[in-house]
Amino acid sequence: MAAKPIPDLMAKLVSLSKRRGFIFQSSEVYGGLNSCYDYGPLGVVLKNTVKNIWLNSMTREHDNIEPLDSSILMHPKIWEASGHVSNFSDPLVDCKTCKARFRADQLKTATCARKPSLKASECGGEFTEPRNFNLMFKTFMGPLEDESAIVYLRPETAQGIYVNFLNVMTSCRHKIPFGIAQIGKAFRNEITPGNFIFRMREFEQMEMQYFVKPGTDMDAFEEWKEKRIQWHLKLGLKKEKLRFHEHGPNELAHYAKAAFDIEYEFPFGWQEIEGVHHRSNFDLSQHEKFSGKRLSVFDQETRETYVPYIIETSVGCDRATLTLLADAYDEETVAAKDGEEAGPRTVLRFARHIAPYKIAIFPLMKKEPLMEKAQKIFADLRKTWAVEFDEVGSIGKRYRRVDEIGTPFALTVDFEDGVTIRDRDTMTQVRIDDSKIRDFFEKEFLRV
Numbered sequence: 001m002a003a004k005p006i007p008d009l010m011a012k013l014v015s016l017s018k019r020r021g022f023i024f025q026s027s028e029v030y031g032g033l034n035s036c037y038d039y040g041p042l043g044v045v046l047k048n049t050v051k052n053i054w055l056n057s058m059t060r061e062h063d064n065i066e067p068l069d070s071s072i073l074m075h076p077k078i079w080e081a082s083g084h085v086s087n088f089s090d091p092l093v094d095c096k097t098c099k100a101r102f103r104a105d106q107l108k109t110a111t112c113a114r115k116p117s118l119k120a121s122e123c124g125g126e127f128t129e130p131r132n133f134n135l136m137f138k139t140f141m142g143p144l145e146d147e148s149a150i151v152y153l154r155p156e157t158a159q160g161i162y163v164n165f166l167n168v169m170t171s172c173r174h175k176i177p178f179g180i181a182q183i184g185k186a187f188r189n190e191i192t193p194g195n196f197i198f199r200m201r202e203f204e205q206m207e208m209q210y211f212v213k214p215g216t217d218m219d220a221f222e223e224w225k226e227k228r229i230q231w232h233l234k235l236g237l238k239k240e241k242l243r244f245h246e247h248g249p250n251e252l253a254h255y256a257k258a259a260f261d262i263e264y265e266f267p268f269g270w271q272e273i274e275g276v277h278h279r280s281n282f283d284l285s286q287h288e289k290f291s292g293k294r295l296s297v298f299d300q301e302t303r304e305t306y307v308p309y310i311i312e313t314s315v316g317c318d319r320a321t322l323t324l325l326a327d328a329y330d331e332e333t334v335a336a337k338d339g340e341e342a343g344p345r346t347v348l349r350f351a352r353h354i355a356p357y358k359i360a361i362f363p364l365m366k367k368e369p370l371m372e373k374a375q376k377i378f379a380d381l382r383k384t385w386a387v388e389f390d391e392v393g394s395i396g397k398r399y400r401r402v403d404e405i406g407t408p409f410a411l412t413v414d415f416e417d418g419v420t421i422r423d424r425d426t427m428t429q430v431r432i433d434d435s436k437i438r439d440f441f442e443k444e445f446l447r448v
């Protein structure tokens with residue numbers, strides 16, 4: 001059965017993220033900086049989990065994929081060669097009435113600034129002709145602030161991989177096919193950022209570029225499409241909320257020969273979370289042309305020289321994090337029983353390997369011998385899992401707090417022998433002998 005939509009889910013996610021320390025508005029004390037966000041303590045753990053799973057899925061699970069960390073500032077010619085200086089722009093229009101600025105291709109979905117109940121296309125305002133607006137942020141390198149000193153904040157991490165392709169291939173003694181995986185910040189001066197961390201001006205990408213021989217490209221493209229949707233499913237996302245969207249000829253980026261988005265059904269509709277792109281030999285050929293350096297390879301067996309084709313997989317860390325939060329969020333009404341407080345509860349039903357904390361330890365009261373026993377269990381379990389200790393407030397309130405951060409188990413130490421372990425999702429409790437605590441969690445965390 002499909003899950004019931006939750007009213008105002010985005011507003012609830014923003015509020016929970018702030019309340020529990022996942023994500024804060026950047027520069028909040030100064031009124032905030034639009035489209036920039038700061039990750040709080042739990043947000044850092046959640047996003048790092050996503051990044052670690054991604055990097056492992058690339059480099060540990062494939063002998064021929066290597067990691068890279070290239071610089072954010074790169075030679076400005078790179079962005080001329082890549083086509084970003086001339087093509088990386090959105091068509092922009094201004095409303096002549098309220099002066100708000102919109103992407104010309106999003107007037108049907110964007111909200112009117114003057115009458116928020118209407119779409120921009122419905123409010124009757126007149127728009128200027130579309131103008132192209134380049135999305136790259138510029139700055140100056142060195143003491144001179146003139147044309148010759150302009151450098152760009154990278155709008156994608158991919159180009160840092162392309163210009164290092166031969167460095168990695170030779171230093172790691174790879175042959176085609178092989179891949180390079182990189183996680184890093186990217187910057188885009190988006191015209192219409194929004195939906196919390198969905199579209200930001202500063203964000204992080206996890207990109208993998210797979211270099212293949214022409215002729216094997218379509219097989220590699222199909223293989224990576226499948227691997228990438230499986231990766232999202234393994235994070236625990238609901239299958240019915242994921243789908244592919246194939247780019248039609250008008251949607252293809254300037255570099256792409258074919259492209260599929262992996263989309264997730266957010267409260268604001270189906271939206272891209274990852275792109276799988278067939279970039280042909282566009283990027284390497286352009287860099288050969290602009291740099292004058294050879295970026296082709298020689299096939300010893302067939303004695304052919306060729307410029308490899310590239311299959312790219314590109315997913316935003318922030319979008320992946322938002323997807324996890326939106327997918328995990330649930331609400332229900334609880335009856336008073338076994339220490340549960342009657343009333344509504346909010347719960348993040350993260351898969352166990354995603355939850356920032358795996359176990360919470362609660363001494364029933366801040367008293368001995370409960371505190372000493374609880375501390376001993378805490379010290380032992382934290383050697384293996386991310387565990388938190390909370391001795392403040394009623395057990396019912398403590399359950400609500402750990403539900404909201406998605407902790408799968410809460411272990412309570414009371415005056416009896418043994419301990420009680422409560423399951424986040426079912427709220428059922430089991431009584432476990434002290435000597436069986438570690439065994440219990442080892443078994444539970446084997447079932448991801």
Ligand code: GAP
Nearest residue numbers: 156158198199200203273274275314315316319
């Ligand atoms: N190198 C190819 C590339 O950058 P893209 O489709 O423009 O392709 C890839 O971006 C992914 O990066 C997107 O699927 C999304 O997850 C993320 N992304 C792009 N722009 C973003 C933004 N403004 N804020 C947050 N994430 C963004």
